Amino acid sequence: MDVVIKKTWEQIIHVHMTTKYFGIKAEEYAKDFKTYVQPFNELKNSLEHIIRAMSVEVGITDKGQEYVKNNLDKALGHGYRAVFDTADWLTITIRDRIIETLRPFNPEVISKAMPEYYSNIRPRIDAICNDIAGLRGRKDIENDNDFMIKEVNGYGKILDELLDIDKKIRNSVSAIIEISNAKRNEKVISGLIGFLSALVLSTITYFFKLKG
Numbered sequence: 208m209d210v211v212i213k214k215t216w217e218q219i220i221h222v223h224m225t226t227k228y229f230g231i232k233a234e235e236y237a238k239d240f241k242t243y244v245q246p247f248n249e250l251k252n253s254l255e256h257i258i259r260a261m262s263v264e265v266g267i268t269d270k271g272q273e274y275v276k277n278n279l280d281k282a283l284g285h286g287y288r289a290v291f292d293t294a295d296w297l298t299i300t301i302r303d304r305i306i307e308t309l310r311p312f313n314p315e316v317i318s319k320a321m322p323e324y325y326s327n328i329r330p331r332i333d334a335i336c337n338d339i340a341g342l343r344g345r346k347d348i349e350n351d352n353d354f355m356i357k358e359v360n361g362y363g364k365i366l367d368e369l370l371d372i373d374k375k376i377r378n379s380v381s382a383i384i385e386i387s388n389a390k391r392n393e394k395v396i397s398g399l400i401g402f403l404s405a406l407v408l409s410t411i412t413y414f415f416k417l418k419g
Contacts, residue, residue: 209272215279218356219257222286225363226250226293232370233297236304243296249289256282280352287355291339294362298339301373302332308376312383320383321376328372335369338362 230246237243260278262268309317317324339362 209276212272212276212279215276215283215352218352219253219279219283219286221356222283222290222359223250223253225359226286226290229290229293229297229363229366232366233293233300236297236300236373243292246289246293246296249285249292253282253285253289256285283352287359290359291362294339294366297366298336298369301369302336305332305373305376308380309383312387316383316387319386321379324376328376332369332372335365338365 226246233243256278260275260282263270263272263275314325321328
């Protein structure tokens with residue numbers, strides 16, 4: 208097999224496996240397990256070009272190696288779009304999931320349970336979402352496959368980081384609930400003390416008025 212074609216095959220497989228991995232994650236985290244169809248449309252288009260290339264490889268058609276190379280390049284292009292669309296889908300899904308997880312709690316309680324949330328974690332989530340969206344926007348600009356593979360690998364690490372952040376937040380929910388309940392109890396006790404103090408004061412005042 209031609210060295211260039213072999214390398215393109217390896218890149219197609221790598222990109223496909225990356226898309227599959229993060230696509231499954233996105234489906235797991237999405238509400239009601241809803242599926243974002245765009246990445247799968249790109250994979251379907253990629254498969255069409257792979258079939259055309261393989262028709263030459265197995266001798267069904269005789270269009271030459273240049274035809275094989277062109278179709279594999281197109282298949283890889285669709286693969287890139289699939290992985291970047293999946294990355295965008297996953298970041299939006301996890302960001303919404305994090306927001307929904309923390310929505311019931313006030314910022315003071317969240318900060319006490321996770322002191323680094325507003326200073327580090329939340330800005331990092333926003334930065335990751337912006338980075339992925341920016342990559343998706345420029346996915347058709349670069350034609351250097353080696354460069355694009357590095358982008359795929361780099362953003363794969365970023366997505367793993369985002370998944371770790373989500374896990375950390377969900378593991379902190381019990382502590383957040385505990386602090387929230389403690390603060391609620393403090394307010395109840397404080398209110399009760401205030402009520403009793405006011406009652407005692409009004410009783411003493413009433414008593415002295417009767418004596419006077």
